[in-house]
Amino acid sequence: MGKQETIAAFYDSRGIIGEGARLFNVFENGDHCTVPHIYNRRDYYKVSLLQGQSRLSWHDQEIIIDRPALVFFNPHTPFGWEPLSAAQPGYFCMFRKSFLQNAERSESMQQAPLFRAGTSPVFFLNPVQEQRISNIFQQMLEEMRSDYLYKYELLQNYLQLLIHEALKIAPHTISIRQRNAAERITAGFFERMEREFPIDAPGRQLTLRSAGDYAKALAVHVNHLNHAVREVTGKSTSIHIAERVLTEAKALLRHTDWPVAAIAHSLGFESPNYFYNFFKKQTGHAPGHIRVPAL
Secondary structure, eight states, rough: OOOOHHHHHHHHHTTTOOOHHHHHEEESGGGSSSSSEEEBSSSEEEEEEOOEEEEEEEEEEEEEEOSOOOEEOTTTTTTEEEEEOOOHHHEEEEEEGGGGTTTSSSSSHSSSTTTTTOOOOEEEOOOOOOOHHHHHHHHHHHHHHHHHHTTHHHHEEEEHHHHHHHHHGGGGGOOOOOOOOHHHHHHHHHHHHHHHHOOOOOTOSSSSSSSHHHHHHHTHHHHHHHHHHHHHHHHHHHHHHHHHHHHHHHHHHHHOOOOOOHHHHTTTTTSHHHHHHHHHHHSSSSSSGGHHHHH
């Protein structure tokens, strides 16, 4: 796992000053997207229009971007990116969550790919969608160069337009009905679980490892939590935890050179043998089976 990228370091290296410009900014891909970005996490949000060919990886997943795509990056998920074509046209904006102020509290923002961990960050675009989104980025660039007094409020609106374009592409991700109690508890469980990840340093260890741990963190009885999660998803709390731990294990095995013992410790296993048995039971293979050989 690489060192965490920070928005401050990005701006410092480019001599960008000013509180507003360091809270939100927008760029053409140009020279910013010519070399691979190692698999790591960032302390900022990023929305990109990618119009070249590239490879994107996150958790244990990988996707080839071979046509225009709108991609959302959030601080909670480590990403790796590799250009596959010499030309990388497009745009990106980057910002801290506070830039959206209270917008993420709205129903639509809660469904946005920026804030919903575990959803696919890639939205492939048809020509009409590509042109519309390209126009939004161009308007962002124009506003960033302007001296309009309320330009950052306008830029917030443009950012929300990008988010809504993604939601329109995948309307099935939006639930417009009110959640019942079981759904609220289940949503809280998944949100709290994603806050445990990713594991980005060998010395860091999961603090919540069992259904009881999550019930305590959510201030509900473990039986109540289990009942709610099973009612909504059809699977037990423990199965969901095991699946998420397995996803993280695969990511660490593929994208870091940590010893298996260090990975086992970080994921809360008492010994490497417990981790080995867990991984073998879940996948049918030993942990080393998916480890990428060093070049």
